[in-house]
Amino acid sequence: MPPKKKVEEKKILLGRPGNNLKAGIVGLANVGKSTFFQAITRCPLGNPANYPFATIDPEEARVIVPSPRFDELCKIYKKAASEVPATLTVYDIAGLTKGASAGEGLGNAFLSHIRAVDSIYQVVRCFDDAEIIHIEGDVDPVRDLDIISTELRLKDIEFSEKHLEGIEKITRRGGQSLEVKNKKEEAIVVEKIIQLLKDGNRVYNQTWNSKEVEIINSMQLLTAKPCIYLINLSERDYIRKKNKHLLRIKEWVDKNSPGDLIIPFSVCLEERLSHMTEEEGAEELKKIGTISALPKIVTTMRKKLDLISFFTAGDCEVREWTIRKGTKAPQAAGVIHNDLMKTFILADIMKYDDLVEYKDEKAVKAAGKMQQKGKDYVMEDGDVVYFRAAAGKT
Numbered sequence: 001m002p003p004k005k006k007v008e009e010k011k012i013l014l015g016r017p018g019n020n021l022k023a024g025i026v027g028l029a030n031v032g033k034s035t036f037f038q039a040i041t042r043c044p045l046g047n048p049a050n051y052p053f054a055t056i057d058p059e060e061a062r063v064i065v066p067s068p069r070f071d072e073l074c075k076i077y078k079k080a081a082s083e084v085p086a087t088l089t090v091y092d093i094a095g096l097t098k099g100a101s102a103g104e105g106l107g108n109a110f111l112s113h114i115r116a117v118d119s120i121y122q123v124v125r126c127f128d129d130a131e132i133i134h135i136e137g138d139v140d141p142v143r144d145l146d147i148i149s150t151e152l153r154l155k156d157i158e159f160s161e162k163h164l165e166g167i168e169k170i171t172r173r174g175g176q177s178l179e180v181k182n183k184k185e186e187a188i189v190v191e192k193i194i195q196l197l198k199d200g201n202r203v204y205n206q207t208w209n210s211k212e213v214e215i216i217n218s219m220q221l222l223t224a225k226p227c228i229y230l231i232n233l234s235e236r237d238y239i240r241k242k243n244k245h246l247l248r249i250k251e252w253v254d255k256n257s258p259g260d261l262i263i264p265f266s267v268c269l270e271e272r273l274s275h276m277t278e279e280e281g282a283e284e285l286k287k288i289g290t291i292s293a294l295p296k297i298v299t300t301m302r303k304k305l306d307l308i309s310f311f312t313a314g315d316c317e318v319r320e321w322t323i324r325k326g327t328k329a330p331q332a333a334g335v336i337h338n339d340l341m342k343t344f345i346l347a348d349i350m351k352y353d354d355l356v357e358y359k360d361e362k363a364v365k366a367a368g369k370m371q372q373k374g375k376d377y378v379m380e381d382g383d384v385v386y387f388r389a390a391a392g393k394t
Contacts, residue, residue, distance in 0.1 A: 012213050014224045017118040017305045019322045019335045024091045024117035028144050031125035032232045032267035037092035039270035062087040066295040070320045077318045086320040115220045120227040126245045127234040141245045142252050152222040157197045164190045189215045226304045231264040238266035239290045265293035308381035329377040333387040343390035347373045352382035
């Protein structure tokens, strides 16, 4: 008999991201965070001032996720009363500084705000400008990366040690209760996390089993969040795709945050484009020979979190919903409303490509392309779905 193929186990991802995805913009002071926030959200929130700690309370705004499929469905269901695209809520968080984990600057407020998001955009400055102060005196992105990495790890160590103290209060009681048994197992995981952080590692970049993931998710650790590194270049460097710091940054990320992504962009360019109409922006980009990085910045974060989309479409509404890959039909229904999950009967599934081809759901059904799926069906990216529940069809 031929040898059995080795089945590669899929890494269990941390976090519980879903339809209401939240991303925080972090970095040292004066690296371009608030200007980036204004550009990506196209709104006047944020406070892009040329001094440290201009942003104290986190500003937030929703960004529409670029989706050609959603746009096409809106054309098919042009009589729909409403159109609701997928969104990403973006938070502009106060600038970090060395010593933030010990409360320096706005450290404690900053770190508590990061705890509330699903993912992190870390803005790293790679441009020289004598008029924009750098809090550390000069531009050195690797030093900046070290500062932020250290502060987040130190805060996670502090939080994990306090969490362990709470666990040990219960385990010291002794006995054979289920609570004590579970807390003893949790203590082993937390001790493992503390040692890993002290060794200079991020929690997110490790491999964890399902029970460990459950514990880590409950702790909301800062280094357990996926991070995309946004490298803020001058407009000139972005257009020519060259900068003296890029190789060093890649080497740092490969060593300290393996698997995390780097996206070069130019806040200066994006800020300029944000004041133009869509047509004017397209013309300007064509003129200078480049593209905006913002669509990639938004869609890449969704991929990083292993998210997919399904759609509901009809005369009442066309809507894009966000779920994690591997979600079953009842849980997907629960994203719309919890009662749909509780009373789920089945799902009528059309594939996006089929609906686009036939232009009409009746034609899809007549062609035998509409499928009825039960509670064990794993949702696929691009499914157009009607959920049937005990309360009726939604």
